Amino acid sequence: MQRSMTRPGNHVMKSYETYAAMLFRIAVVHLGSREDAEEATQDTFIKLMEKAPVFQDDEHQKAWLIRVITNHCYTLLGRGWRKREVKLDGAEPIAAGAPEDTALLHLVMALPAKYKTVIHLYYYEDYRVQEISSILQISESAVKMRLQRGRQLLKLDLEGAEPQ
Structure with missing residues (x-):
């Protein structure tokens, strides 16, 4: 080298x-x-x-x-x-800016690590699914599934409901 x-x-x-x-x-x-x-x-x-x-x-x-x-x-x-x-x-x-942003950041931080990682890279760092797949060395379908499940968990938290 x-x-x-x-x-x-x-x-x-x-x-x-x-x-x-x-x-x-x-x-x-x-x-x-x-x-x-x-x-x-x-x-x-x-x-x-x-x-x-x-x-x-x-x-x-x-x-x-x-x-x-x-x-x-x-x-x-x-x-x-x-x-x-x-x-x-x-x-x-x-500090993350507006109170809504701070609340959302705390919810993201409370997610299990595998969901929080893909959510952060996708929404906060603007990576595409293919790039996240390469970085984390997981399949694109795994990235998509983690994004979907992470969003579901965030939605439940935002609505104040308990996951089923």
Whole structure:
């Protein structure tokens, strides 16, 4: 594999400037905490520096970064200490703009991880089904099914009904 002859940190800085905000939003949706999202974003860029993969193009790099942060969030959510974590009263909620947007974001964050991931990538990051399929390494029909089921769960939550 051939690597570019630029200084080692240049590609990471460019990547950080380009993708950090998006990766942070993905992590917030998964983890629900600004601090945890910042840590996950930082860990993703550390992995980029350590692995120094060679990418075919910018889209390949973007997909790789999304996959890394998504996997990292799943790992963090599965750790025992996180399950025993106590939320602080009065902690600053994550601002999403209008109160309706904040309420919807909280509902999305409360979805099971497999639904929240596709909902976020589709509606908040504007990815197409085919792109989500490639990023998450699942079939397009699985993406469509998760979108459908995620929407159903959100609809039930918005209507105040219990799932059957």
